[in-house]
Amino acid sequence: xxxxxxxxxxxxxxxxxxxxxxxxxxxxxxxxxxxxxxxxxxxxxxxxxxxxxxxxxxxxxxxxxxxxxxxxxxxxxxxxxxxxxxxxxxxxxxxxxxxxxxxxxxxxxxxxxxxxxxxxxxxxxxxxxxxxxxxxxxxxxxxxxxxxxxxx
Numbered sequence: 001x002x003x004x005x006x007x008x009x010x011x012x013x014x015x016x017x018x019x020x021x022x023x024x025x026x027x028x029x030x031x032x033x034x035x036x037x038x039x040x041x042x043x044x045x046x047x048x049x050x051x052x053x054x055x056x057x058x059x060x061x062x063x064x065x066x067x068x069x070x071x072x073x074x075x076x077x078x079x080x081x082x083x084x085x086x087x088x089x090x091x092x093x094x095x096x097x098x099x100x101x102x103x104x105x106x107x108x109x110x111x112x113x114x115x116x117x118x119x120x121x122x123x124x125x126x127x128x129x130x131x132x133x134x135x136x137x138x139x140x141x142x143x144x145x146x147x148x149x150x151x152x
Contacts, residue, residue: 011048012055022049027058064088078130085137 011017026049029036038046054063066084071077 010051011045012051016048016052017045018052019045019049023053026053030061031058062088075127075130078134079128082130082133082137085134085141 026036030053038050040046050065054065057063064081064084066080068077068080071080
């Protein structure tokens with residue numbers, strides 16, 4: 001079996017060249033709750049390793065991989081994380097619906113300026129505070145329950 005070098009895209013699945021020492025070190029840091037920064041020259045496989053860890057999580061871990069490089073503000077940073085969590089296949093549909101409904105209701109109530117007998121005057125829409133939304137998600141989701149057939 002020859003080595004299949006791939007240039008220009010992230011190596012995944014059978015194309016991924018496993019580096020068990022590096023992956024093992026990363027998992028040890030994850031398991032003890034540490035933050036991780038992978039610093040290496042371009043094109044050595046940082047993204048491939050992270051995707052391999054995400055694609056093959058250990059029991060009890062739910063992994064997302066978020067690129068936040070383009071975030072220019074704190075709100076954009078949290079928005080990228082929130083969107084990734086909300087698209088995560090491990091988040092139960094019931095939790096997603098609850099979070100989206102709660103966010104919609106809170107946003108709608110905040111945007112009401114005046115209620116009359118025949119009208120409702122709305123304020124200009126405010127930007128969502130994604131840091132607060134992130135905190136709400138973390139407090140709301142239940143990752144201990146298994147997803148069953150709701151894994152989407």
